Amino acid sequence: MSAALPILNISSYKFVGLNDCAALRETLYQRALALGLKGTVLLAEEGINLFLAGTAEAVRGWVAQLKADQRFADLDPKESWSEAVPFKKLLVKVKREIIRMDMPTVRPDQAARPPAVTPETLSRWLDQGVDDAGRPVVMLDTRNDFEVDYGTFDNAIDWRIKKFTEFPGALADHLDELRGKTVVSFCTGGIRCEKAAIVLEQQALDGPVYQLEGGILRYFELAGGKHYHGSCFVFDQREALDAGLHTPADLQRPASEAHRG
Incomplete structure (x- = not known):
């Protein structure tokens, strides 16, 4: 930058x-x-x-x-x-948790880190439409619904959760969407998708589970905006960043965000 x-x-x-x-x-x-x-x-x-x-x-x-x-x-x-x-x-x-999930048994500091896929490799997989083993790749957005409305990866799964504590329940309701595929969980900077990947690994989905290394912001830094549409919401006064890691000049607030002031 x-x-x-x-x-x-x-x-x-x-x-x-x-x-x-x-x-x-x-x-x-x-x-x-x-x-x-x-x-x-x-x-x-x-x-x-x-x-x-x-x-x-x-x-x-x-x-x-x-x-x-x-x-x-x-x-x-x-x-x-x-x-x-x-x-x-x-x-x-x-705080009790650095990212709240309300699942005391999910402790990334006490478990092996889930496998991570680099932005460069993910971009190549999305170019191919499959991973290196030929499996279809599913992008799973673990962010809140209003964040997703600013932008996300093309064809990403979005369960419209209102807060991260809803993720485990949403996963339980949608397991069949993920079975037999390569699942890549992603979020803004990596923290939510790391916890999410641990929960995903516990489900025996018959396919590999990865987190996106460094989240969307690292993807923007190393792979640009390829396969991503819109901007990335950030929790500060800039509101959102584009693929160049700048606030978009034409930033439009999604309707779902209007109530947040």
Whole structure:
């Protein structure tokens, strides 16, 4: 992305066991405050989820300090640029889950990570219409309905869920749509589709299950907008990003989003 724009925005997450959330919360908050960053950092026993913005020097300095902790050494934040900071304040919170699913037995920090497909490989599969084993590929959108209305992959399955906690129930109702196919779960940045992939793997669908590595935003970065229509909703004041990771000049809010203000 062009660094001609002055503000660097990052998003990242990692499922990793944390037993010091309260102390870590204070450390991360004070570091971000000192650097003038704004955004949200969520901590839970299952890991970290973050969205921050500021000058490139400040953001990258904060990330470097975070990665000095071996638990976060392999974080690879997704980056985009903007004219202004798209957050009003800085929040660092301790939560029960960094992404709420209300399934206590689904703990990615305690399980093997589901297989991931890279954006480049997924783009090739979608070009072919099948994966490398010749199986049909099904794209499963794990986001909320109003997010999907901004844009999604061509022919993606959308169960019109209102919140992520509805995903397990929707899956139970639609298992036959997925049997015998290669299922790729996807979301904005990877966190929801990682939990979703674990639940999918538990269903014995007679076909491989993948999550899209880095979600839609990483796909935009590495594969562009191929096989995707519309924009990607983001949870900050930019509202949505196009395949170039910029706010679309002609952004139109879906009718389903109008009630959100």
